Amino acid sequence: MKTYKRWTIITLLIFLGLMVLLVLTDLGLTVSLPLDEAVFNKEFEEKVRTFLLSEDGKAVDVILCGDSRAERQLIPDVVKDRTGLNAVNIATKGLDLVTLANGFKKYSILQNTDAFIVISTSIFQINDGAVGDGYTTPACIFNLKWTSQIKLFKKYLPYLIDKKMEYYWDYFKSHAESAKSRKKEFLEKGYLAITETIELSDGQLKGDINKITHPWYKDFTFPGRKWEIFQRALRDIASSGNPIIIFNPPGCPAWLELTQNTFMDAAERQFSAFLKQEAQKYDNVFFLDFYSENRKSFTNGMFYNLQHLNRKGADVFSRMISQDISELLKTRKNDVKAQEVFSAPRN
Amino acid sequence: MRISLRSNGFNVCQRILESIMLFNSYIFIIFFLPITWLMFFLAARYRKVDVSAGILVVASLIFYSYWNPKFVLLILFSIAFNYAAGRCLEKAGGSRAKVYLILGIAVDLGLIGYFKYANFFLENISHLADRPFQPRDIFLPLGISFFTFQQIAYLLDCYKGLTKENRLVHYALFVSFFPQLIAGPIVHHGDIIPQFKKEHTYRINYQNIALGLCFFSLGLFKKTVIADSFSSWVAEGFDSDAQLTLLESWGASLSYAFQIYFDFSGYSDMAIGLGYFFNIELPLNFNSPYKATSIIDFWRRWHITLSAFLRDYLYIPLGGNRKGPVRRFVNLLVVMLLGGLWHGASWTFVFWGFLHGFFMCVNHLFRKIFQRINYTLPSAAAWCLTFVSVTFAWVFFRAESFNRALDICKGMLGFNGVVLRSDHLPDSVAAVLHKLNIQTVWVGKWHLDPPEQRNMLIIAFIICLFLPNVREWSDQTMKTRPRLFAAVVVGCALFTAFIFTGRVAEFLYYQF
Numbered sequence: 001m002k003t004y005k006r007w008t009i010i011t012l013l014i015f016l017g018l019m020v021l022l023v024l025t026d027l028g029l030t031v032s033l034p035l036d037e038a039v040f041n042k043e044f045e046e047k048v049r050t051f052l053l054s055e056d057g058k059a060v061d062v063i064l065c066g067d068s069r070a071e072r073q074l075i076p077d078v079v080k081d082r083t084g085l086n087a088v089n090i091a092t093k094g095l096d097l098v099t100l101a102n103g104f105k106k107y108s109i110l111q112n113t114d115a116f117i118v119i120s121t122s123i124f125q126i127n128d129g130a131v132g133d134g135y136t137t138p139a140c141i142f143n144l145k146w147t148s149q150i151k152l153f154k155k156y157l158p159y160l161i162d163k164k165m166e167y168y169w170d171y172f173k174s175h176a177e178s179a180k181s182r183k184k185e186f187l188e189k190g191y192l193a194i195t196e197t198i199e200l201s202d203g204q205l206k207g208d209i210n211k212i213t214h215p216w217y218k219d220f221t222f223p224g225r226k227w228e229i230f231q232r233a234l235r236d237i238a239s240s241g242n243p244i245i246i247f248n249p250p251g252c253p254a255w256l257e258l259t260q261n262t263f264m265d266a267a268e269r270q271f272s273a274f275l276k277q278e279a280q281k282y283d284n285v286f287f288l289d290f291y292s293e294n295r296k297s298f299t300n301g302m303f304y305n306l307q308h309l310n311r312k313g314a315d316v317f318s319r320m321i322s323q324d325i326s327e328l329l330k331t332r333k334n335d336v337k338a339q340e341v342f343s344a345p346r347n
Numbered sequence: 348m349r350i351s352l353r354s355n356g357f358n359v360c361q362r363i364l365e366s367i368m369l370f371n372s373y374i375f376i377i378f379f380l381p382i383t384w385l386m387f388f389l390a391a392r393y394r395k396v397d398v399s400a401g402i403l404v405v406a407s408l409i410f411y412s413y414w415n416p417k418f419v420l421l422i423l424f425s426i427a428f429n430y431a432a433g434r435c436l437e438k439a440g441g442s443r444a445k446v447y448l449i450l451g452i453a454v455d456l457g458l459i460g461y462f463k464y465a466n467f468f469l470e471n472i473s474h475l476a477d478r479p480f481q482p483r484d485i486f487l488p489l490g491i492s493f494f495t496f497q498q499i500a501y502l503l504d505c506y507k508g509l510t511k512e513n514r515l516v517h518y519a520l521f522v523s524f525f526p527q528l529i530a531g532p533i534v535h536h537g538d539i540i541p542q543f544k545k546e547h548t549y550r551i552n553y554q555n556i557a558l559g560l561c562f563f564s565l566g567l568f569k570k571t572v573i574a575d576s577f578s579s580w581v582a583e584g585f586d587s588d589a590q591l592t593l594l595e596s597w598g599a600s601l602s603y604a605f606q607i608y609f610d611f612s613g614y615s616d617m618a619i620g621l622g623y624f625f626n627i628e629l630p631l632n633f634n635s636p637y638k639a640t641s642i643i644d645f646w647r648r649w650h651i652t653l654s655a656f657l658r659d660y661l662y663i664p665l666g667g668n669r670k671g672p673v674r675r676f677v678n679l680l681v682v683m684l685l686g687g688l689w690h691g692a693s694w695t696f697v698f699w700g701f702l703h704g705f706f707m708c709v710n711h712l713f714r715k716i717f718q719r720i721n722y723t724l725p726s727a728a729a730w731c732l733t734f735v736s737v738t739f740a741w742v743f744f745r746a747e748s749f750n751r752a753l754d755i756c757k758g759m760l761g762f763n764g765v766v767l768r769s770d771h772l773p774d775s776v777a778a779v780l781h782k783l784n785i786q787t788v789w790v791g792k793w794h795l796d797p798p799e800q801r802n803m804l805i806i807a808f809i810i811c812l813f814l815p816n817v818r819e820w821s822d823q824t825m826k827t828r829p830r831l832f833a834a835v836v837v838g839c840a841l842f843t844a845f846i847f848t849g850r851v852a853e854f855l856y857y858q859f
Contacts, residue, residue, distance in 0.1 A: 004553035007829035011560055014838025015845075022846070034784070157373065158848035 022161065029168055030142070038171055039103045040138035042093040047190055048107050051088040061085035062325060064190070066102055066120030068093040069249040073309045074118065075318040076189035082322030083329070085116070089190030094166075096125040097138040098311075103232040110240035116325055117237065117244045122216065122307070123271050126227045128152055129219025138167040140229055148225045148249065193311045196304045198255055214306075217264050222273060231278060238282040243328055246279060247288040248272045250317065252303040268292075288324060315344065355718070361691035370617045371571055371848045372564075379410065382742030384624055385523075390493055397854045399549050400516045403625065408727040411489070420487045421458070422523060425548065429498040430518045444506055448796035451502045461493045462487055467692030471821060492689055494522050500660055505733040510536065517543040518712035526621035530614055532632040532652040548626040557823060559623030564841035565817045566616025571847040573807060574609035580800050585745050586753070598800055603745045604738045605807040608637060608715040611650070616817045631818055637737075637811040640729040641714075645737060653689075656681050675711070680704040695752060699744040706736050717789040 029035070039045055051057055062085045064074040070091030079087035100119065104110050111115075124130040124210075131152055141149060141164065154161035187193075238244060249257075249269060259265045272289045279287035297320065302313025309317055369375060369450050383406040412419040419853035432451035466482045472539050473480035501521075504510050513521075513536070521539045542548055584591060584599020591599060600835040607798045622629035626790075639645035646654050668675040687700020691755065717723065724732075739756060746752035757763055814822065824833040 002553075003559040004829055007825075007831075008553060008557045009835055011557075011564075011834040011841075012830065014835060015841045018839065018842040019845070022842075073629055155373075158846055160847075161846050253514045 020208060030093055030272045035142035037102050037105060038139060039099055039106055040167060041092055041095060041099055042096055042168060044103055047092065047186060048103055051090055051190060052109055053107060059086050060088050060115050062116040062118060064089040064276045066091045067095050067289050067307060068119035068120050069122055072192045072194055073249060073330055077316050077320035079322045082319055083325050084253055091120060094134040096102055096137045096140055097233040098143055099137050099230050101236040103137050103238060117242050118321060119244065119246045120249055121246060121275065124216040126222055126230050127216065127269060128224035128226050130216055131156060131213050132136065140226060143229045151223060158328045171181060194304045195311050197310055198252060198303045198305055200300060201302055218266060218340060220227060220263065220267050222270065236280060238285050241284055244285045245288060245324060246275060246285060248275060248291040250252060250290040250298045252300060252306050253298065254300050255306040279326035285331040291299040310311055371567055387625060388551055390446060397516060397550050400520055402517045403452040404516060404523055407523040407528060410525040411528060414489055421488055422494065426519050426522050427496065429502060430515055431679060433501055433505040436502060437510065448502055448506045451624040452499055455499050456497050459491055463493055466693045471544065493533055494532050496533055496656055497522060500656060503660060532615055532618060532630050533656050534629060538630060542627050552626050558825060559620040560617045561821050561825060562620030562817055563836050564837045564844065566613045566620055567844035568840040569609045569613030569616065569845045572614055574606050574805050577606035581606050590763050591755060592764050593758060593760040593761045596755050600738050600742050600755060600759060600799060601804055604741050635816045636732060639733050641733055642710045642725050642736060645733055659684055667738050678706040679707050682783050695743045695746055695749060699740050702740040702743065811851055
């Protein structure tokens with residue numbers, strides 16, 4: 001029996017020893033590497049290289065960026081037609097503000113341009129409960145304190161460990177590969193067109209609202225740690241002095257109707273209110289709330305799913321954004337306070 | 348201002364998964380298991396053996412109620428009803444016993460029929476009557492298929508007079524013992540209840556703890572590190588509408604074959620390990636099934652406890668092989684069809700059962716023919732034939748619909764074309780393939796991710812075919828004298844599994 005007792009203790013000690021080693025390695029890497037400034041998004045970096053670091057990049061007047069709600073909703077060619085400004089779309093699915101800020105810093109984008117920066121935001125970026133894959137970026141995790149990481153992922157700690165190991169690996173791999181220049185072909189200056197239309201008859205919008213699954217609103221907690229990081233990232237980007245438009249995109253009317261008076265609607269409005277307040281802290285940051293306003297401009301037929309416009313909708317939306325950019329240009333020329341222009345009712 | 352908004356019932360499916368206390372969840376490993384173990388042996392130390400058993404029953408019910416407290420009432424009812432029916436059967440004789448037996452089984456089948464099959468039957472009736480079907484909001488209680496089967500077997504044995512008088516606490520523990528409650532192994536009362544009656548079950552046994560740690564850690568490793576690695580490739584292959592080409596279809600189907608094996612056998616190993624922690628030896632459920640060289644052999648190695656149940660309580664009562672070859676084949680088909688239906692209320696499961704029944708009939712037939720002509724199929728060919736048949740059958744088990752399953756099968760047979768990755772091929776080879784009308788594409792267009800998937804498939808093949816299973820390995824390394832090498836392997840496996848735990852958190856067999 002003693003042999004088995006000793007064997008059990010040795011096995012558990014090996015397990016615990018490895019756990020301690022892992023924690024120490026994690027702490028060591030976090031302290032010794034500039035992980036909080038890393039980008040961890042290949043596609044975004046490829047877009048930056050392709051559109052902003054090339055020769056053509058010097059002529060870019062409008063940088064459309066953010067997450068999928070800019071990637072699939074803002075058409076550079078429409079912006080060009082309406083404003084005469086050269087626009088590119090470097091937005092990438094799941095990209096949050098802190099990754100964007102890190103990307104700008106890494107490639108010194110904002111030091112070398114006075115382009116308009118148009119940034120989409122989505123509620124998953126600031127919801128502490130949305131910690132699933134694609135809803136909390138590596139850059140966000142490494143900007144969180146160790147204690148905050150544990151707090152956010154308290155229900156999913158092994159997932160956090162697993163993910164962090166993956167990110168460390170990605171970090172070292174991307175450094176090893178950094179010498180290779182990656183340039184990729186992107187159609188329509190980075191805009192990702194989706195032409196389908198949402199199927200409202202397939203049951204996803206029928207029935208009990210409480211049974212509708214949406215990971216963005218999972219365990220909604222706001223403002224929290226992700227919001228602090230969001231604020232910090234906005235401060236970083238705003239410090240460049242470039243004119244910045246930040247927007248909460250429109251939602252599909254069917255979804256808005258269904259979520260009316262639910263916590264999801266309240267959360268979105270709360271998010272918009274906080275964004276507005278945050279934008280007012282800076283002279284060069286302007287917030288546009290498409291979630292609450294201009295609802296009549298978008299029909300169900302303009303969406304391909306609950307949160308994303310299809311090409312038809314993107315065309316309308318890009319025109320609206322172009323109009324805002326034009327307004328902003330006017331304020332610059334006429335020395336009118338931009339905040340006043342944007343707070344006035346729009347067409 | 349700080350707001351934390353939650354909505355009742357929001358994200359229901361997600362929460363159901365989160366609310367099951369899985370063996371690979373923190374709450375189970377860090378809190379539930381150590382606390383239950385301590386309380387069980389502490390009570391036993393003060394010579395309160397019945398209290399120990401009671402603690403284990405309560406802990407098992409807490410384990411079950413963690414998912415949905417409402418259904419504790421169902422399992423309590425099921426335990427109380429079957430125990431009472433069993434006692435009546437033991438006391439009664441003749442036709443009265445038969446009435447009790449029919450009543451008992453009818454109630455058990457009624458419960459499982461309502462919760463598991465009501466929507467399925469209503470849907471089919473509506474379909475036949477050409478009427479629209481609105482599924483009823485019926486929630487499938489976890490593990491109902493497992494605890495119902497165990498209790499039906501108990502009632503049948505009570506009727507045959509094969510049971511000894513059992514105390515309620517031991518019976519309740521036999522049904523609700525948490526390691527096997529939700530996804531088996533299907534335990535036989537004759538194997539389990541006597542263990543609860545033994546004094547030494549309630550004394551700490553370090554050999555069993557060591558064995559338990561070995562089984563649990565390696566089972567957790569199989570589940571979280573190997574099985575879960577396949578889940579995204581399986582989902583990508585089966586859940587999309589994309590027409591999969593030859594390699595993609597095989598990639599998806601082989602991935603599922605390994606996912607379900609490592610998932611379910613990992614779960615079974617964990618259950619056996621947990622049993623050992625409490626000095627209860629649970630039956631082996633898997634014995635390297637992918638080493639099988641015939642379908643008959645496969646079913647002796649795969650889900651052994653279910654096969655044993657179907658054999659003892661269905662196949663043999665139907666007449667088994669005693670009534671001639673034709674009747675034997677009919678019996679085999681009926682048993683396997685019902686086995687398929689047991690796995691889920693869908694025609695794809697039934698068809699999976701039919702396929703296995705059919706394969707078994709063919710297997711028996713050819714075995715007889717080969718015996719007559721004195722021929723033995725080379726074991727490599729026999730293995731290959733068995734493995735391919737099983738893999739084809741898994742397609743129907745996993746696919747959401749017949750159409751999707753047929754589509755994947757078509758792909759596996761090459762009807763959807765052959766596409767190879769051009770980045771892995773020298774230009775000259777690609778040119779030759781092009782002439783042969785075999786398409787080559789760049790990585791980006793692939794639905795699956797072959798390099799990682801291929802590596803995992805190779806690893807899984809090696810583990811399944813060339814390595815001993817956990818039982819064999821523990822016999823080699825732990826039985827006489829536990830080796831340091833085993834401690835290193837188990838410690839590392841536990842560590843790796845612990846890290847991987849958060850990736851996907853659901854055992855495939857929970858849904859059956």
